[in-house]
Amino acid sequence: MTEISLTLPSGEQKTIPAGTTVAEAIKELVSNKERKQTIAARLDDRLVDLSAPIEADATFAPITIDSPEALEILRHSAAHVMAEAVLALFGKEVQVAIGPAIADGFYYDFDRAEPFTPEDLARIEAKMQELVALAAPFRRETMSSAQAIELFEKSGQSYKVELLKDLDAETVSLYRQGDFVDLCRGPHLPHAGWLKAVKVIKLAGAYWRGDENRKMLQRLYGTAFFDPKDLKAYLLQIEEAKKRDHRKLGKELELFAVSDQVGPGLILWQPKGALLRKIIEDHWREEHYRNGYELLFTPHIAKRDMWKTSGHLDFYGENMFSPMEIEEVSYQLKPMNCPFHIGIYNTRKRSYREFPLRWCELGTVYRFEKTGALHGLMRVRGFTQDDAHIFCRPDHLEEEIFNILDLNLHILKTFGFENYEVYLSTRPEKSVGSDEHWEQATTALKLALEKKGLAYALDPGEGVFYGPKIDIKIKDVLGRSWQCSTIQVDFNLPERFEMTYTGEDGKEHQPIMIHRALMGSLERFIGVLIEHYAGAFPVWLAPAQARIMNITDAQIDYSEEVYTELRRSGVRVEKDLRNEKLNYKIREAQMQKIPYMLILGDKEVEARQITVRLRNGDNLPAMSIPEFAALIARENEAGRTGACNS
Numbered sequence: 300m301t302e303i304s305l306t307l308p309s310g311e312q313k314t315i316p317a318g319t320t321v322a323e324a325i326k327e328l329v330s331n332k333e334r335k336q337t338i339a340a341r342l343d344d345r346l347v348d349l350s351a352p353i354e355a356d357a358t359f360a361p362i363t364i365d366s367p368e369a370l371e372i373l374r375h376s377a378a379h380v381m382a383e384a385v386l387a388l389f390g391k392e393v394q395v396a397i398g399p400a401i402a403d404g405f406y407y408d409f410d411r412a413e414p415f416t417p418e419d420l421a422r423i424e425a426k427m428q429e430l431v432a433l434a435a436p437f438r439r440e441t442m443s444s445a446q447a448i449e450l451f452e453k454s455g456q457s458y459k460v461e462l463l464k465d466l467d468a469e470t471v472s473l474y475r476q477g478d479f480v481d482l483c484r485g486p487h488l489p490h491a492g493w494l495k496a497v498k499v500i501k502l503a504g505a506y507w508r509g510d511e512n513r514k515m516l517q518r519l520y521g522t523a524f525f526d527p528k529d530l531k532a533y534l535l536q537i538e539e540a541k542k543r544d545h546r547k548l549g550k551e552l553e554l555f556a557v558s559d560q561v562g563p564g565l566i567l568w569q570p571k572g573a574l575l576r577k578i579i580e581d582h583w584r585e586e587h588y589r590n591g592y593e594l595l596f597t598p599h600i601a602k603r604d605m606w607k608t609s610g611h612l613d614f615y616g617e618n619m620f621s622p623m624e625i626e627e628v629s630y631q632l633k634p635m636n637c638p639f640h641i642g643i644y645n646t647r648k649r650s651y652r653e654f655p656l657r658w659c660e661l662g663t664v665y666r667f668e669k670t671g672a673l674h675g676l677m678r679v680r681g682f683t684q685d686d687a688h689i690f691c692r693p694d695h696l697e698e699e700i701f702n703i704l705d706l707n708l709h710i711l712k713t714f715g716f717e718n719y720e721v722y723l724s725t726r727p728e729k730s731v732g733s734d735e736h737w738e739q740a741t742t743a744l745k746l747a748l749e750k751k752g753l754a755y756a757l758d759p760g761e762g763v764f765y766g767p768k769i770d771i772k773i774k775d776v777l778g779r780s781w782q783c784s785t786i787q788v789d790f791n792l793p794e795r796f797e798m799t800y801t802g803e804d805g806k807e808h809q810p811i812m813i814h815r816a817l818m819g820s821l822e823r824f825i826g827v828l829i830e831h832y833a834g835a836f837p838v839w840l841a842p843a844q845a846r847i848m849n850i851t852d853a854q855i856d857y858s859e860e861v862y863t864e865l866r867r868s869g870v871r872v873e874k875d876l877r878n879e880k881l882n883y884k885i886r887e888a889q890m891q892k893i894p895y896m897l898i899l900g901d902k903e904v905e906a907r908q909i910t911v912r913l914r915n916g917d918n919l920p921a922m923s924i925p926e927f928a929a930l931i932a933r934e935n936e937a938g939r940t941g942a943c944n945s
């Protein structure tokens with residue numbers, strides 16, 4: 300029998316007979332305790348089942364329930380069991396489409412004439428639990444594509460037949476557990492008994508293959524964990540996330556709206572949302588100005604020819620809105636601001652002496668998104684990027700990237716975000732620019748990250764075709780990650796627009812261009828902020844910082860006086876002088892999450908003071924109008940500088 304050699308994670312080499320299964324190898328090579336937690340293995344770069352035979356020399360690592368890959372295997376297996384349960388309950392009236400694992404769980408798409416009801420979802424979950432109790436093994440089979448097509452045709456599963464025909468492979472693998480068989484690459488759990496913590500979450504519609512011209516299917520979402528405790532914690536988290544949903548809070552707090560008449564994905568900022576946005580914009584502009592940036596404004600449309608020069612029509616055309624004709628010239632809405640900033644650069648000759656140029660703009664762009672993909676403020680068709688472009692020499696790169704990171708983290712901190720995931724993406728296979736440039740830029744990004752003391756993960760080959768980039772994801776209070784900031788070096792656009800500067804040597808050179816956004820888009824960032832704070836914004840951001848409430852009509856004059864004086868002192872104050880019970884007014888202000896309630900009765904009128912109630916129900920000692928205005932000024936300052944995020 301042929302012997303083969305396995306290299307273990309420790310670097311140790313072991314010899315086993317060829318054809319040994321993973322499970323057998325694990326018995327030999329792995330400690331008892333770890334073995335009980337092993338669900339699959341990695342052979343070189345390939346994840347395989349425990350039942351897979353090992354035929355050649357390879358690196359070998361067991362996948363235990365703590366491995367990063369383990370949840371995906373568990374959840375993908377849960378998707379198969381969900382499909383098995385649905386077929387068991389609804390039989391011939393259902394066709395199964397696809398069922399992958401996703402970030403927080405898994406889904407399976409079903410074609411069924413009748414929509415699933417909430418009761419159906421409960422029955423499906425109960426059936427899944429029955430199947431889990433049977434602990435049927437997942438068995439892998441390989442066969443010719445033709446045989447697989449015949450098999451699925453016989454069982455009337457036409458989606459699988461379509462997938463197989465498109466796949467056009469010689470042989471395919473199928474997985475079988477119980478009575479259910481699915482076209483699948485695997486790997487899977489050894490058996491369904493591992494699915495001790497599984498839950499059907501919700502139902503949604505999804506077009507077959509994401510194509511709106513194809514049939515709308517029913518997508519059943521679920522999740523699964525190895526430990527029931529983790530499932531419980533996750534379910535609590537989704538409850539909390541529902542309460543914080545920015546679409547729900549946006550409506551309740553009257554921040555923004557979307558109107559059918561205006562069109563989907565186009566945000567209408569209501570007065571309070573507009574004020575919140577203005578506060579954020581002012582803060583952003585001030586911080587940029589302080590950090591050596593200059594502010595730009597550019598138009599929303601440009602000649603189609605410019606988008607040809609920039610390459611957007613070739614590389615980005617499908618995300619752009621259709622052209623419009625103006626005096627027989629074709630124009631198009633902007634999906635990005637970059638070419639406009641280049642236009643400003645190219646208005647005259649540039650010298651190395653004015654570098655680095657740091658130009659920023661809150662630039663509104665328009666991108667086509669399918670109606671089905673739109674989501675509140677998070678995914679829209681018109682949005683404002685907090686954009687900036689830096690034009691500099693290659694030897695400026697490291698310092699400029701460092702400065703960007705510095706400003707970036709400072710601004711995120713002022714908004715209460717101090718946990719990040721940082722990624723550095725390097726040169727992809729298809730790319731422009733010389734090896735030397737890529738090497739230099741990638742090193743500059745690395746050094747800047749290290750100098751800033753930021754831990755980062757490498758994303759090899761995931762850079763944009765025009766240059767390497769840094770992406771920063773922020774973590775919100777629920778631990779969810781949001782991609783916001785991006786810093787990208789670009790060797791492409793300066794070339795396309797023939798940008799030059801006169802160097803120290805008196806010759807013309809091509810500048811380096813850096814694209815950069817900190818928040819990403821104002822819309823999305825505000826969506827994240829709403830959910831992060833559950834609408835209870837810190838004082839410096841709150842559109843209404845205080846609301847005045849009188850107890851009886853006897854205090855109306857004094858209330859008006861307090862209102863006028865606070866507004867003049869720059870406090871964002873509202874008044875509720877309706878003839879309603881105080882408790883009712885307080886409850887409404889609390890629902891609106893207003894930080895301070897200023898309660899005015901006879902006592903306050905007499906002492907010319909205000910009683911201050913916090914949104915958590917606590918009271919502050921009575922104070923004068925200027926004292927309260929000073930309190931707000933201190934809070935504004937603390938918020939803007941990131942000193943506190945209360």
Ligand SMILES: [Zn+2]
Nearest residue numbers: 375483484485
């Ligand atoms: Zn599968």
Ligand SMILES: [Zn+2]
Nearest residue numbers: 636637814815
């Ligand atoms: Zn750009």
